[in-house]
Amino acid sequence: MTKNHHEIIICGAGMIGLTFALLMAERKIKVCIIDKNDKRSLFAQQDNRTTAISQGSYRIFRKLGIWKKLKNAFQPINQIFVSEGLGSHDINFNYKNLREGPLGFIVDNKLIRETLLNEVLKSKYVSFKDGTEIININNEDIDNSFLETKNFDLYFKMLVAADGRFSKTRYHANIKYYYHDYQQTAFVFNISHSNKHHGVALERFFPTGPLAVLPVNNSKINQSSIVWTVDTKVATDKNFKENFKEEFEKKYDNFFGKLINLSEVKKYPLNVFSCYDIFKKNIVLIGDACQAIHPIAGQGFNLGLRDAFILAKTLAKSKELGLEPFNLNLMKSYENMRKIDKTLLVNATHNLNGLFSGSGKFKSLLRKTGLRIFSQSNFLKNQSMLFAMGLRNLEA
Numbered sequence: 001m002t003k004n005h006h007e008i009i010i011c012g013a014g015m016i017g018l019t020f021a022l023l024m025a026e027r028k029i030k031v032c033i034i035d036k037n038d039k040r041s042l043f044a045q046q047d048n049r050t051t052a053i054s055q056g057s058y059r060i061f062r063k064l065g066i067w068k069k070l071k072n073a074f075q076p077i078n079q080i081f082v083s084e085g086l087g088s089h090d091i092n093f094n095y096k097n098l099r100e101g102p103l104g105f106i107v108d109n110k111l112i113r114e115t116l117l118n119e120v121l122k123s124k125y126v127s128f129k130d131g132t133e134i135i136n137i138n139n140e141d142i143d144n145s146f147l148e149t150k151n152f153d154l155y156f157k158m159l160v161a162a163d164g165r166f167s168k169t170r171y172h173a174n175i176k177y178y179y180h181d182y183q184q185t186a187f188v189f190n191i192s193h194s195n196k197h198h199g200v201a202l203e204r205f206f207p208t209g210p211l212a213v214l215p216v217n218n219s220k221i222n223q224s225s226i227v228w229t230v231d232t233k234v235a236t237d238k239n240f241k242e243n244f245k246e247e248f249e250k251k252y253d254n255f256f257g258k259l260i261n262l263s264e265v266k267k268y269p270l271n272v273f274s275c276y277d278i279f280k281k282n283i284v285l286i287g288d289a290c291q292a293i294h295p296i297a298g299q300g301f302n303l304g305l306r307d308a309f310i311l312a313k314t315l316a317k318s319k320e321l322g323l324e325p326f327n328l329n330l331m332k333s334y335e336n337m338r339k340i341d342k343t344l345l346v347n348a349t350h351n352l353n354g355l356f357s358g359s360g361k362f363k364s365l366l367r368k369t370g371l372r373i374f375s376q377s378n379f380l381k382n383q384s385m386l387f388a389m390g391l392r393n394l395e396a
């Protein structure tokens with residue numbers, strides 16, 4: 001292969017693209033990864049979010065050797081309390097009910113990204129072209145496919161799009177998708193509080209949107225990470241903006257004791273993108289580029305990681321069989337393996353948000369009944385825990 005000819009090109013060095021590159025490297029398959037940002041700005045990216053990493057994702061990271069590089073800076077989730085409004089905890093998910101370890105782990109996005117980037121830069125199987133943005137893609141002839149960038153053309157046999165929810169690759173490949181604007185804003189920030197969290201996460205559903213309080217590993221202070229979803233109409237209200245802290249305190253209701261400090265707040269407008277096709281010719285979409293879902297259940301990254309994991313296994317199989325990276329039959333089998341998991345989560349998060357947001361007597365009755373049925377059935381609780389932990393949706 002010459003410098004500008006690659007078997008597999010990955011577009012996007014976010015958490016999914018980087019992990020996919022490492023999964024390929026683990027199988028000794030060479031890839032080229034490109035990102036529109038240069039390395040310095042990729043390292044310097046400001047992301048104050050944390051990610052709830054499921055057990056399934058943790059196991060993939062552990063096998064890749066990524067977990068030990070996180071240097072214990074992760075917080076196991078031992079219990080999740082779910083309630084409607086400030087009501088007493090309607091459902092308590094406890095890791096002790098299963099023998100699979102913690103329900104998940106909370107890790108800083110910045111740390112995950114930095115760790116993955118460092119590993120990718122060290123790998124002899126990955127070439128990195130930073131500051132490289134796709135201008136156009138030509139793949140009419142699969143045997144002579146190339147993408148145009150500002151400075152050069154890059155030839156590929158397969159292009160893996162991991163360029164996020166506003167994927168340009170998806171646009172150039174003309175892959176259609178379902179889109180819905182939730183008219184909601186997620187406020188993300190950290191808080192410190194007077195009491196210890198003991199690895200407890202809280203999800204409180206309010207008619208204006210859900211509040212998630214997620215435990216953070218910090219040896220110096222009692223800290224939690226907040227994802228507070230609010231209807232954009234409310235979020236843009238002058239009164240709400242002026243009294244943001246007080247409004248938050250009403251919803252937080254001293255769950256982990258007195259609120260001591262509230263960090264800088266970042267806003268994320270919420271929407272869903274869900275592609276009707278997972279691949280088109282020799283272009284395949286993974287992660288948010290394929291489906292970007294509502295953060296209500298903290299599953300977007302975990303879902304994307306399963307895309308990356310199964311695609312890496314599929315491509316390793318084509319190599320083993322002596323086939324080209326793009327093989328229609330293998331790609332169809334990849335599509336079949338991923339369809340149910342994707343469809344279930346896109347729909348589940350969409351419907352959960354619909355059910356738990358908004359007021360109305362009927363919805364409220366439905367919510368209360370649903371929570372009661374759930375809280376009384378260990379079977380339902382255990383099955384949904386296994387699903388959310390990523391242990392029911394992966395053929396590992």
Ligand SMILES: Cc1cc2nc3c(=O)[nH]c(=O)nc-3n(C[C@H](O)[C@H](O)[C@H](O)COP(=O)(O)OP(=O)(O)OC[C@H]3O[C@@H](n4cnc5c(N)ncnc54)[C@H](O)[C@@H]3O)c2cc1C
Pocket residue numbers: 011012013014015016017034035036037049050051052053132133134162163164165167168169186188227268286287288289295297298299300301302303304
């Ligand atoms: C508020 C919030 C909280 C969340 N919490 C959780 C959680 O707890 N658990 C969970 O599992 N998920 C969570 N998610 C979802 C999760 O953050 C995403 O699913 C995940 O970050 C997607 O990663 P990605 O690599 O696919 O995309 P991105 O992170 O968007 O990365 C895309 C990469 O592609 C690059 N790029 C973009 N366009 C181009 C181009 N034209 N050319 C070259 N490069 C390009 C970008 O620079 C970037 O590096 C949350 C999301 C939100 C909004």
